[in-house]
Amino acid sequence: MNKPYQILIADDHQMFIDGIKLIFSNHTDYEIAAEALSGMEVLDRFKTQKFDIAILDVNMPKPNGFETCKIIKKQYPDCKIMILTMYAEGQFLNEFMDSGASAYVLKNAGKAELLRALESIVNGQVYIGKQLKLIVDVPQKDGFSKSFSLTKRELEIIALLAKEKTSAEIAEILFISTYTVNTHRKNILHKLDVKNTAGLIKYASENGIV
Amino acid sequence: MNKPYQILIADDHQMFIDGIKLIFSNHTDYEIAAEALSGMEVLDRFKTQKFDIAILDVNMPKPNGFETCKIIKKQYPDCKIMILTMYAEGQFLNEFMDSGASAYVLKNAGKAELLRALESIVNGQVYIGKQLKLIVDVPQKDGFSKSFSLTKRELEIIALLAKEKTSAEIAEILFISTYTVNTHRKNILHKLDVKNTAGLIKYASENGIV
DNA sequence: TGAAAAATACCTATAAATAGGTATTGTGAT
DNA sequence: ATCACAATACCTATTTATAGGTATTTTTCA
Numbered sequence: 487m488n489k490p491y492q493i494l495i496a497d498d499h500q501m502f503i504d505g506i507k508l509i510f511s512n513h514t515d516y517e518i519a520a521e522a523l524s525g526m527e528v529l530d531r532f533k534t535q536k537f538d539i540a541i542l543d544v545n546m547p548k549p550n551g552f553e554t555c556k557i558i559k560k561q562y563p564d565c566k567i568m569i570l571t572m573y574a575e576g577q578f579l580n581e582f583m584d585s586g587a588s589a590y591v592l593k594n595a596g597k598a599e600l601l602r603a604l605e606s607i608v609n610g611q612v613y614i615g616k617q618l619k620l621i622v623d624v625p626q627k628d629g630f631s632k633s634f635s636l637t638k639r640e641l642e643i644i645a646l647l648a649k650e651k652t653s654a655e656i657a658e659i660l661f662i663s664t665y666t667v668n669t670h671r672k673n674i675l676h677k678l679d680v681k682n683t684a685g686l687i688k689y690a691s692e693n694g695i696v
Numbered sequence: 697m698n699k700p701y702q703i704l705i706a707d708d709h710q711m712f713i714d715g716i717k718l719i720f721s722n723h724t725d726y727e728i729a730a731e732a733l734s735g736m737e738v739l740d741r742f743k744t745q746k747f748d749i750a751i752l753d754v755n756m757p758k759p760n761g762f763e764t765c766k767i768i769k770k771q772y773p774d775c776k777i778m779i780l781t782m783y784a785e786g787q788f789l790n791e792f793m794d795s796g797a798s799a800y801v802l803k804n805a806g807k808a809e810l811l812r813a814l815e816s817i818v819n820g821q822v823y824i825g826k827q828l829k830l831i832v833d834v835p836q837k838d839g840f841s842k843s844f845s846l847t848k849r850e851l852e853i854i855a856l857l858a859k860e861k862t863s864a865e866i867a868e869i870l871f872i873s874t875y876t877v878n879t880h881r882k883n884i885l886h887k888l889d890v891k892n893t894a895g896l897i898k899y900a901s902e903n904g905i906v
Numbered sequence: 907t908g909a910a911a912a913a914t915a916c917c918t919a920t921a922a923a924t925a926g927g928t929a930t931t932g933t934g935a936t
Numbered sequence: 937a938t939c940a941c942a943a944t945a946c947c948t949a950t951t952t953a954t955a956g957g958t959a960t961t962t963t964t965c966a
Binding site for chain 2: 911912913914915916917922
């Protein structure tokens with residue numbers, strides 16, 4: 487029997503962490519060696535301890551799961567990372583692929599899938615939860631989009647642009663003036679540092695905004 | 697012991713099929729029940745036989761792996777499908793997610809990974825080969841982009857549009873008239889059935905064209 | 907070698923997007 | 937209470953994109 491895999495678990499809800507710990511309590515292959523309530527805490531733990539696997543919540547505060555994942559992967563490339571998400575936010579798939587994580591699983595996946603995912607990643611494979619496959623167009627959770635410094639309204643307009651709407655159509659849908667829509671579009675182009683709608687949509691696609 | 701899983705294997709190179717058959721020859725869990733050299737042949741086999749798993753090559757002729765996959769999934773939703781690819785074409789990931797397939801594996805993955813992937817998918821999970829994770833921006837293989845019925849020139853123009861170029865700029869780059877560029881753009885919008893450049897870029901992003 | 911597909915080019919009119927401004931109101935945080 | 941920011945709105949001028957055509961030349965493939 488090998489030494490159990492050392493796992494760090496991070497989520498902003500202690501209750502969820504406790505649930506996960508229960509799952510592993512009678513498992514000899516895996517050991518919850520540390521826990522964290524934020525991205526910062528995760529990085530702190532890594533400074534004093536070595537982990538084989540980190541299980542990170544996407545919506546965790548400062549920095550979020552993907553950002554934390556990238557930082558860890560840079561400093562400790564051997565550590566495998568599993569990203570957990572509450573909602574079936576399929577649009578984060580590209581971000582997941584870029585983050586260097588090894589697994590992407592829904593929180594309501596259940597014990598069996600969690601263990602299967604772990605088994606996969608310790609064998610060097612990438613695992614994506616079944617339910618994440620079919621989801622599209624889930625509205626953006628706030629606090630997450632902040633990292634792009636785009637406002638709620640701006641995200642709404644991007645979403646409508648991605649649906650091939652013109653400024654006039656967007657104005658009608660949102661009950662605002664076409665002038666306002668154009669002001670927003672102007673601001674979006676500046677914020678994302680792109681030249682036109684083509685660049686905007688490309689950026690949005692690459693970053694899972696649409 | 698259960699009845700072995702009935703597998704259909706499809707690839708345009710017979711030699712590759714024979715290799716796969718060797719892998720399964722001493723396996724009691726899986727049985728290669730049929731083989732096919734093209735998408736059409738795959739669909740023919742399904743008319744007379746029932747399969748638990750279909751292993752499809754992406755670059756297979758008429759129709760290709762993803763298209764074949766979609767057709768099978770519509771008529772036989774219970775059949776699990778594994779997509780094999782020769783090159784680490786990471787940009788087809790979205791297409792994979794849309795196709796309804798359960799696994800996406802590199803051909804040079806080796807016996808162990810093949811079996812692990814199969815184990816995953818019969819358990820209802822989605823499996824993506826490790827090597828497919830890091831690849832970006834692999835140039836489009838010809839014959840594959842044909843499935844979108846976009847010509848080489850049209851793909852060039854899409855690529856330039858994604859780089860935020862205007863029709864006039866594209867004309868200059870390609871040494872052709874702005875009129876010609878606009879004709880191409882018109883044709884592209886029709887072919888992809890999108891209303892404007894936003895839709896075009898979104899489609900291109902989702903399908904790995906850019 | 908003949909037919910089909912691709913690439914080229916032109917014309918016109920309208921619709922939409924972009925860039926440059928300015929300015930007011932509401933809201934949330936320090 | 938003040939400051940920053942978000943959201944709103946307006947104006948103008950110019951550039952770009954889109955839609956409707958037609959038509960010729962070049963490539964490719966059967």
